[in-house]
Amino acid sequence: MNLFPILQREFKSYFVSPIAYIVTFIFLLVSGYFFYTNLAWYAFVSLQMASSTAEGVHDLNLTDGVLRPLFLNMSIVMLLMMPLLTMRLFSEEKKTGTIELLLTYPIRDVEALLGKFGACLAVFALMLALTLVYVLLMAFYGDPESGPVITGYLGLLMLGAAFIARGILASSLTENQVVAAALSFGFLLLFWAISWATFFTGPKLGSVLTYLSLMDHLNSFSKGVIETKDVVYYLGFTFYCLFLTLRSLESKRWRG
Amino acid sequence: MIEVENLTKYYGPVPAITDITFQVEKGEILGFLGPNAAGKTTTMRILTCFMPPTRGRARVAGYDCLDQSLEVRRRIGYLPENVPLYNEMRVTDYLHFVSAIKGIPRRERSRKVAEVMGDCGLLEVAGKINGKLSKGYRQRVGLAQALLSDPEVLILDEPTVGLDPRQIIEIRNLIKSLAGRRTIILSTHILPEVSMTCQRVIIINEGRVIAVDTPENLTAQLEKSAQVLLQVEGPPEEVVTILSRVEGVLEVERRDIAADHQVHTYLVKSQPALDLRKELAAAVLRNQWGLLELRGVSLSLEDIFIRLVTEEEGSAADHPSQSTSGPEGPDEEEEL
16 A cells, blocks of 8 residues: 555645644634633532532533533534545645546555545544643543543544545545535535434434434543444444545546 | 557547557657647546546556556656646655655655756756746656656657747757657647657547658658749749749749849749759759759648648548648748
């Protein structure tokens, strides 16, 4: 597999243009705001509880009060930001024509694809790693459980990988970056909210829709539980999108 | 080295190329000549494995472009039209990236990159960003990336388009200096370029091959008469009469030069393969006229091309007079 040169090039090119800096900045700004409001609310509630009766204090903990809402909030910020990271991956090469050289070098399509996917995942992981500051702050003043922190981040990383795979697929379909962003954003939003329909679909279809929903699978991760069905869902989603991207690249070759 | 058999490619219902067949020997420079949208780029994209053909097969160094695409791609250096480069990268970084992707071992990369940069005259722009390069340097970077990994076959799509005359000459010399060890296919719609750089020419029009030969043979084949151009100072009617009497002359055509009424240019057409320059000069001198210029004129590729294309159209439309020669040569002949 000769995907490293592409991975390296793509990774660097994120930091040559302002894209990575802007997206990371906005991501940290918004998730930092969520962290602050969660923490402030938690502090307010715990103060109230301390001054009133001692009942219910045991139900109050950092994992449920701060971390879980933070993870869920961050996943929404990711939903908004990830299409901006992925939209250029193939669209730009198509627009400038560099794809013609890339696909005539002695590498397989899958190497080009995984190189790009890996680069974007690395940028996202870096972005996510910076939010560990919030956890460190919490660890300094309180003591959050380490289990849910680890699984929560693992869940976010897998969710991110799924977002990226979907974004790359959109990017391989068009040479227009705005179209690519719109395609991936719209699709992800739909899959985020797909379980809302369970109110009126009945239990059978409802359970299918709940399983399809991107966000519902984050729930157990944020509680500190790794469930096989969630892991399978995220990996399956990612691989399926990457597979479709390969097919899209190939069909582009045939259609010319 | 390169074998192409009945290559056909459809874009939707529209054929871009139909039944293209040709071979290229090792070490040859082949010119691919045709008007815009004749199918040059499509053929090259199939050879470089960017897209598969609808029908037919193409083989490079014995490997099939469809089934053994990676082997083919390892042996090809490709310069696409318009030279797509990663604009945000520096020249050196870009060439390092290409050498990595082409699988050159890590410890040899710096040497290889320095080598092609020297060959292509890129040392003075090494630290520049691709997007800021002039057109000429861009072309050279494109050529440099094609040359990395020492490919046996070079495929260059319009390598001199958009360059200024000095740059064109430089790039042509560079291409010529690459010949010998490498097999080169180069496409162009600029005709003199082909006769200057290529040993063999394929002329395609509307997706079909209409001629394959050396530039010299094509000229000889299509020349219906030998032509000599004279500029003579003397009474025009008499000059025409005298020149017509020289043995072997078929036709004398007078072309006026406005500035001086005594000086005229004459185009003398004679039987093919007949050199009448000496006789014509003698005839002029015998009459004590001033002989200001005398030179043989051969058909330029431009004429050949127009003839071939119009003959093709004539036969396609089942024209009754397809055996007559093409249109009269354009006013300005060019020397080969």
